[in-house]
Amino acid sequence: MSFSHLVGQDDLRSALKGSLARGETGHATLFTGPAGSGKKSWGTALARALLCSRTINGEACLSCLSCRSFPEEKNPAFLLVQPKGKSLKIEQFREARPFFQLTGMRRVCLIENASSMTAPAASSLLVTLEEPSDELFFILLADRADLLFSTIHSRCRHYRLKAMKPGEITAVLRGAGHGSHERLDVIARISGGLPGRALKAAGDPDFESRLSMATELAENLAGGSKPLTEYLDIAEDLSARDDLPEVLQILAVLLRELLVRAYGSSEELRLSPGWNPAGLQRVNLSGLEEAVIIINSALKDLATINVNRRLLVLSTIVLIQRRLAVCP
Ligand SMILES: [Zn+2]
Structure with missing residues (x-):
């Protein structure tokens, strides 16, 4: 998905597209919002746009080799780091070091649940963040910024996802094929503005x-x-x-x-x-x-x-x- 395919978050979309079009995307971007707010969708859309070889006005083209190699696990320039058990551990960043040290190609590392990082893991990541490579971009996802180590947080450009309006949630549900669901408006209202929660309810x-x-x-x-x-x-x-x-x-x-x-x-x-x-x-x-x-x-x-x-x-x-x- 490109930014245009994602519903709502208009300010976020224009900020991300603007910084991409100007070549000013920071080397570490943090998305925060409650579970189900769409952090991973926006993080992945940013990763795709950063790796796209033919971006148009800050949007991924969705047709170049890189765009077509998403989902992420098929794209060699993309690394997804998820907590092992309850936390992100130092071993995971040690294992990722060869990816961090590659040269000659742009790369994106997306870190899920970044606030679950242990102190040694945060120190290990910090070493890489303190010597940013022009070709390496980090995208961090977390429920709340204050749960992140301040040394990591301070190096990120921080974007907060907003609660979505019921009409936007309904659009997300329709886009995901729940168009015939009789209770779309009810689901949209109980979702608390969180598309992930709405999708879960619609499929339940x-x-x-x-x-x-x-x-x-x-x-x-x-x-x-x-x-x-x-x-x-x-x-x-x-x-x-x-x-x-x-x-x-x-x-x-x-x-x-x-x-x-x-x-x-x-x-x-x-x-x-x-x-x-x-x-x-x-x-x-x-x-x-x-x-x-x-x-x-x-x-x-x-x-x-x-x-x-x-x-x-x-x-x-x-x-x-x-x-x-x-x-x-
Ligand atoms: Zn592309």
């Missing part, structure tokens, strides 16, 4: 069951009339699901959508077209806002600490139910 056979569970729960909670005891079985089922975080993410999106609608936005609530809970007119708006915060906090706990999932789900539902309960 369990997506419908997840959406249906989250929708039912959102309708009941937002309706505000169901007593707490009726949520006990739901909490039990929910906490046993492997995809608990994904269900909670959808639940948060549904409640946020309801909030937007309750504030009188002209935006149609499309997640569940027939959804109009009886208690909607009396929904406590600050309660809805709090519900989204409560879910996000539960998601953070799920991701960072070893929690008792059953208790976490139960307490999350209790907190939300209390805030959204309406008097009969």
